[in-house]
Amino acid sequence: MVEESDVRRAAWDQVADAWARNRDFMWDTTRQVGEWLVDRVDPKPGDVIVDLAGGPGENGFLAARRLKTSGKVIVTDFAPGMVAVARRRADELGLGNVETRVLDATEMDLEGDSVDGIICRWGLMLMPDPGAALGECRRVLKDGGRLALSVWGDPERNPWVTVTGRTLDRLGFPPARDPFGPGGMFSLSDPGSLQSMVKAAGFTEVEVEEMEIDWRFDSFDHFWTYQTEVSSSMSAFVRELESSEVERFRLALEANVKPFHKDSGLLLAGMTLNVSAS
Numbered sequence: 001m002v003e004e005s006d007v008r009r010a011a012w013d014q015v016a017d018a019w020a021r022n023r024d025f026m027w028d029t030t031r032q033v034g035e036w037l038v039d040r041v042d043p044k045p046g047d048v049i050v051d052l053a054g055g056p057g058e059n060g061f062l063a064a065r066r067l068k069t070s071g072k073v074i075v076t077d078f079a080p081g082m083v084a085v086a087r088r089r090a091d092e093l094g095l096g097n098v099e100t101r102v103l104d105a106t107e108m109d110l111e112g113d114s115v116d117g118i119i120c121r122w123g124l125m126l127m128p129d130p131g132a133a134l135g136e137c138r139r140v141l142k143d144g145g146r147l148a149l150s151v152w153g154d155p156e157r158n159p160w161v162t163v164t165g166r167t168l169d170r171l172g173f174p175p176a177r178d179p180f181g182p183g184g185m186f187s188l189s190d191p192g193s194l195q196s197m198v199k200a201a202g203f204t205e206v207e208v209e210e211m212e213i214d215w216r217f218d219s220f221d222h223f224w225t226y227q228t229e230v231s232s233s234m235s236a237f238v239r240e241l242e243s244s245e246v247e248r249f250r251l252a253l254e255a256n257v258k259p260f261h262k263d264s265g266l267l268l269a270g271m272t273l274n275v276s277a278s
Ligand SMILES: C[S@@+](CC[C@H](N)C(=O)[O-])C[C@H]1O[C@@H](n2cnc3c(N)ncnc32)[C@H](O)[C@@H]1O
Pocket: 009, 012, 052, 053, 054, 055, 056, 057, 058, 059, 076, 077, 078, 079, 082, 103, 104, 105, 106, 120, 121, 122, 123, 126, 127
């Protein structure tokens, strides 16, 4: 029997090359979130830092540069394709202190009390059992170890992605997944519940902060390509559509993003919840 986690992993593997292609755009747009996370974990020489659900690895690479002379960052992801993308990039950058590993965040193959810091950007809310992942974070972190993570906040403040889902709704396409259900993009978007969940995993000092992100796209074509090739669920959905349906979707989306035209491109808001915990 095919497990749901295998389906999710395969969907992420499918988009790994697209994440490599879009790496610079994504990092330029979202770097401030990565910097916030790495600042909170505050890597020091000698530390072992894990980038959990690290995808193409940029957040981990930032942490690796802060370690300077000793210590290491383990960039992990449950999708082997993503880990391969991160490995290639770490080698291109000559980052000798980056290890890469296939690892499921909800069942970490890591010793207890072995890690000084964990960063996890936009991974936790995608896990159907985020409490299990947080429990694993607590287990592998040393006493005093730091966790910094981010998840997407209020959908009303994230039109950069909700405009696409709403367009599909209006066209009568069933949602690929309930965005508020377990593993959905907005499943951890309530700051109070998020804070309680992190505390329930055994973290005592837990702070949640909002951060805004401006998503600037050069053109509608850029926006369309990004939306349909980077999101694992959207990309899988579009691959299954007839070409006439793809065209219908594209035209409707183009009309719905008209209010977001700014200068010669598009500007759509995003808001993420950043959590630091120890
Ligand atoms: C939205 S991407 C974020 C990637 C990266 N952290 C970043 O900020 O660019 C989510 C990543 O989570 C990974 N992922 C989802 N569920 C996971 C799990 N249970 N364990 C480990 N990785 C997981 C996916 O493979 C994907 O690479």
